Amino acid sequence: MRPGVGAPLRACAECPGPEYSGAPDCARCRGLVDAILEEEWAAFLAREGFAPEDGAEVAALVVEEPDRYDWRVVDAAMDRLVCPECGGPLSRGPAGCGPCDLANGFRYAAIEVDRPGVPPGNEHAVRVNVSVVRRPDGISVREVLARRLMLPLLLQGQLATTGQAQADKAKMNRMGIAEIEALFPRLLASPTDWVP
Ligand SMILES: [Zn+2]
Ligand SMILES: [Zn+2]
Numbered sequence: 001m002r003p004g005v006g007a008p009l010r011a012c013a014e015c016p017g018p019e020y021s022g023a024p025d026c027a028r029c030r031g032l033v034d035a036i037l038e039e040e041w042a043a044f045l046a047r048e049g050f051a052p053e054d055g056a057e058v059a060a061l062v063v064e065e066p067d068r069y070d071w072r073v074v075d076a077a078m079d080r081l082v083c084p085e086c087g088g089p090l091s092r093g094p095a096g097c098g099p100c101d102l103a104n105g106f107r108y109a110a111i112e113v114d115r116p117g118v119p120p121g122n123e124h125a126v127r128v129n130v131s132v133v134r135r136p137d138g139i140s141v142r143e144v145l146a147r148r149l150m151l152p153l154l155l156q157g158q159l160a161t162t163g164q165a166q167a168d169k170a171k172m173n174r175m176g177i178a179e180i181e182a183l184f185p186r187l188l189a190s191p192t193d194w195v196p
Pocket of ligand 1: 012013014015016018019020021022023026027028029030
């Protein structure tokens with residue numbers, strides 16, 4: 001179940017950081033991130049009166065008109081379609097795969113609805129970070145790490161101001177990869193003061 005607004009961070013039993021921060025390498029965190037989409041997909045099918053076995057057919061319709069659906073429904077639909085070029089789930093192939101790159105761009109037309117009580121744009125930030133950890137190919141190691149660190153905080157309903165986000169980014173740009181990796185347990189230990 002996706003964490004609600006203000007829910008405390010919880011340690012992942014399988015990686016050094018909070019739940020959700022270990023994807024894609026931590027299988028448990030990866031499953032939690034996928035569940036954000038799968039929960040909404042199942043609810044969508046039920047609401048619209050489709051049976052789970054209609055999934056592939058419905059997925060093709062959803063991807064035709066991404067601007068009509070919630071982003072989680074669109075991303076879950078793409079997972080159910082096979083890319084004609086790389087043979088993987090559509091939009092998640094290697095950077096440079098034409099149909100995947102195209103689908104990855106189109107996905108941002110989907111609807112993003114902020115939950116009550118969060119700063120405007122929180123849901124967009126959640127969806128961008130989820131997209132990046134589910135398709136990290138072509139994105140720098142540093143950026144993927146930063147997005148992984150932010151994801152549990154965004155799910156709690158936080159959203160850094162532009163100034164704060166830039167300051168954190170500048171700090172991380174001066175840190176080595178090992179130093180950034182050390183922030184994962186630190187985020188759990190002191191969620192309000194984890195960027196040194
Ligand atoms: Zn984990
Ligand atoms: Zn592809």
